Amino acid sequence: MTLLPALPTGTAPDRAGVAPPPGRHLLVLPDGVATDEVEVLAASRFPAARWERPPRIPSGRRSTGATRAPTVSATPGVLRVGRLSTLTGPYALEPARVAAWGLPTDSRVAWVVDCPRERQEGPRFGGDRDGLRRAFGAAGPVREELRVVQWLVAAARRLGGALRVDSGVVLEPDMDAALDLVVLTDRWVEPATVLAAARRVAPQARLDGAGAATGPGAGPDVPRPSPQETGAVLVARDQVGAGVADEAERRRLHAEADAFDAWMRAHPPAAEAFGLQVDLGVDGIVAVEVSAERDVPVVLAGLPWAQGEVVAYRVRWEAPDVEQLEAERPSLAHRVARGRAARVVRSVAREVHADVGGEIADQAGFLVDPVDL
Known part of the structure; x- marks a missing residue:
């Protein structure tokens, strides 16, 4: 046991004979x-x-x-x-x-x-x-x-x-009210890698919309993006060879444009951001959103790997009733669903961290040890 000084009292006692420090x-x-x-x-x-x-x-x-x-x-x-x-x-x-x-x-x-x-x-x-x-x-x-x-x-x-x-x-802030986590790292990985990590926890996980996987790790149920979805720009035909008088030179330029377009369709660039979802039925959805991160927590700002591009793998819960998320005292149904979703959020964050490294932070920007998840 340790010895601590007693909390100082104010000048005006309350009904129990003790008073807080005034104005603090x-x-x-x-x-x-x-x-x-x-x-x-x-x-x-x-x-x-x-x-x-x-x-x-x-x-x-x-x-x-x-x-x-x-x-x-x-x-x-x-x-x-x-x-x-x-x-x-x-x-x-x-x-x-x-x-x-x-x-x-x-x-x-x-x-x-x-x-x-x-x-x-x-x-x-x-x-x-x-x-x-x-x-x-x-x-x-x-x-x-x-x-x-x-x-x-x-x-x-x-x-x-x-x-x-x-x-x-x-x-009295509810310790369970803030369950979202983010894995911060300097590594981009294929969407299929994140999907596999989530499926180790929840087999029903799926990529969200045009979030795409490229490369050999993409399975048959993983959609590939179009070049437009990934930000690739195909060559506009009405501008190829514009202002070139020589017919042979225009044909050569059109052939180069055709070859470039074919290569881009066969090798679309990796998506700069993607997401996946885990449908929890009556308990809502756990979403994983991956994108570049501009603002890293203060505690990470001095680390060497955080000086370059930082990637955020955000694992968050979408509640069935979003209004309950902002209630100081949410309903029992919300708290039950939140407890079940929290186990998925923590497990997915832990699995993603095992694949990409870096650090895990909670909603307040405080670091979380993976062994505590």
């Missing part, structure tokens, strides 16, 4: 979450994330000998995540405080967030999957505060924690 958000986490896990998630979103003062958390083990070692007090760390924003902690949460604030019963530590209070009324559209509209009302956070709050929600979801915003509203 709290990232609340269960027992067992190491400080370096918080640091890694911060570095995954904020390029300049760094410790201004690393936390010092001495062991809570007591000496049984005749002499005792000098007691070293715990010191909260300060983790900078933005130009004006920091996290300070971890602080221990007392049971009375957990109950008074309506936090999850397994809450054990808290990080105090210092960030600008930047609010602005905006249009109300779409769902409220993360509960931000419920927490902030019509005037929600913007600019740096919005970036920090969105990261706090994503971190709480990843670590099984919660976010208590400065108004006192507690958000």
